[in-house]
Amino acid sequence: MALKSIDDCCADAECKATHPKKQICPSCGGEHTEVSARTIAHHIKQSWQWGEHAQKYFFCDNPHCDVVYFGENNITILMPQLRTKVGIKERSDEALLCYCFGVTRTDVMNDPCIKDFVVEKTKQKICSCETSNPSGRCCLKQFPNNPDIQ
Ligand SMILES: [Zn+2]
Structure with a gap:
């Protein structure tokens, strides 16, 4: 029998129950995606005092919610507890869209070609x-398709 891919595994109802990939934010009620403890450790203040690694964590990407991370047990980590400003929650022009290369919203508005640079670097891995992006996901997801609309 062929090995199951991760996607196959999580299409299985029983597996979903033991490995939830999404959970409801205790603050805003939105359903959000899992993030690794490795990501949180790179953004939380006083990471050495953060002792909550055992459970799963989720990243709330709702721009209007103060919660950045929440755990399976609904413990929350708020914006002031992080040393990184979360670009999608702070709608300033200086908010970072790409944490890997330090690209701000203003940079992209002034030069949309920067996105091509980031795409290129992503392809080159x-x-x-x-670790750099507090969402733990690809920075390109946060780039506006048309910066003028954002
Ligand atoms: Zn939330």
């Missing part, structure tokens, strides 16, 4: 989204 020299980005570091899992």
